[in-house]
Every structure is written in C-alpha cells, then in structure tokens.
Amino acid sequence: MSDTAAKVTERASTVRADNPNLMTLEGTNTWILREPGASRSVVVDPGPPDAAHLDKVLEVAGDVGLVLFTHRHFDHTESMQVFAERTGAPARATDPEYCVGAEPLVDGETIDVDGLRLGVVATPGHTSDSTCFRLLDEPSLLSGDTVLGRGTTIIAHPDGVLGPYLDSLAILRELVEEGLVERILPGHGPVIDDAGAVLDFYLEHRQERLDQVRAALDAGATDARSVVEHVYTDVDESLWGAAELSVKAQLDYLQQQT
Numbered sequence: 001m002s003d004t005a006a007k008v009t010e011r012a013s014t015v016r017a018d019n020p021n022l023m024t025l026e027g028t029n030t031w032i033l034r035e036p037g038a039s040r041s042v043v044v045d046p047g048p049p050d051a052a053h054l055d056k057v058l059e060v061a062g063d064v065g066l067v068l069f070t071h072r073h074f075d076h077t078e079s080m081q082v083f084a085e086r087t088g089a090p091a092r093a094t095d096p097e098y099c100v101g102a103e104p105l106v107d108g109e110t111i112d113v114d115g116l117r118l119g120v121v122a123t124p125g126h127t128s129d130s131t132c133f134r135l136l137d138e139p140s141l142l143s144g145d146t147v148l149g150r151g152t153t154i155i156a157h158p159d160g161v162l163g164p165y166l167d168s169l170a171i172l173r174e175l176v177e178e179g180l181v182e183r184i185l186p187g188h189g190p191v192i193d194d195a196g197a198v199l200d201f202y203l204e205h206r207q208e209r210l211d212q213v214r215a216a217l218d219a220g221a222t223d224a225r226s227v228v229e230h231v232y233t234d235v236d237e238s239l240w241g242a243a244e245l246s247v248k249a250q251l252d253y254l255q256q257q258t
C-alpha cells in the first residue's frame, strides 16, 4: 500500500485523499471494508473527484459491492458520480436527494456484503443526515464527521442541530458502554483507539462551550459573531467562520431550553 493507504483492522483499510485544509485536517479518509477472504468490498465516502485518489481506492478495494456515504458534505461525496461509473456499484445514503438513485439507509438496519456485516446508526447533528456505520463482527465504528480523529467537529447550522448532536454522542457512548464499540475510524484524522474517552471529551466540550456561550450572552454579546469573539479565543481566527455556525446552533439550542 502507498503512504496514504493503510490497513487498520482485519476488515478496514483507509486511503486518505489529498484535500487537506482547516476543515478536513490532513484530508478525507475513504474507508474500504471487506470480510476476510471475501471477493467484494464496501467503500465508505469515496471523497473528492481526484483521479489519483480514486485509483488508489480502487487498487485497495478491488471489486466494489456497495458504496456508502456518512453524510452529504462535498469532501466525502463529490466523486460519487465518477466512482459509480468506474465501479458500477450501487450507493446508499441517509439522504438520497443528493445521491440520485441511492437507496435510503434506515437507522438500525443491518447491511451484509459478502459476509461483511454493518449496522447503520443514525447520528444527526453535524448535518441532519450524518450516519455512522458499526462493524458488527469487531468493535469498530465509522464515524464520518460526527467524531473526528483530532479536535472537535462543527455543528453545520442550520442543517446541523445541537440537540440531536448531543443525543447522537450519547447513543455512541452507549455502544461503548455495551462493549460494542472500542475503536473509531473517523472521516478525518487518525484512528481513535479509546472511543469512550474521546466521546466523554466531546460531551464535556459541548457542555463547556454552552457554559461559555451563556457567559458571553450575560457579558453583553448580542449576536453569533460577538459570541465567537468572546468564546473562541482559543481557536485560530481562520476558523471563526465555522465557529459562527456552531455558535448559531448553540444559540438555537439555548433558546429552545428557555
């Protein structure tokens, strides 16, 4: 495998796309799943339409039986058409609107491709259609952008909503509690080996941010931008645009609480 491709578990390999930026960290992780010994694979989030990236993905994936999407953002989906043409494989997504012809995913369903068994876990929050995939025969979870390998994710207001996001984190925490998930295979950044610790950190971080937003409002902040200026002093200014989306989601959430 090349330097951007790696076998991570018995069933999961990743190829990282060359699209690094502030939001995608080192780039989008395309995940390739295959049951040991099986001929066909499942590709999750083929990523940007970069021919070199797709060549690498196909080199690892071989015969693709199914393409899955964790959510609609471009850095995960933009190659969907060219990838469908190159593989002839069907695609599935929670919101089939952006992915013409895709059969919608249903929360709780089991997908089986040549013995590879995946559980669909609806995790709205980052976007309304965010979805995680759980490997049913090993304690690994593909998290898309719901949980990142490093740092925290944004709530992409108005499509992303904080209340459902907190519920989604709690659902994932429960899967860890039940011993079903130990490892997180994220849409960006490195693999997480201690899923429970990172989910606890995410839950704490969101509460901390809410407390900071409340304090900023008490201190006289009147709109999302001024809240960002109060709260996100620890974050590089180039990320304040994204932070503003998360703040809007937090302001909506706080408004609904009162």
Ligand SMILES: [Zn+2]
Binding pocket: 023, 024, 028, 073, 075, 076, 145, 187, 188
């Ligand atoms: Zn992404």
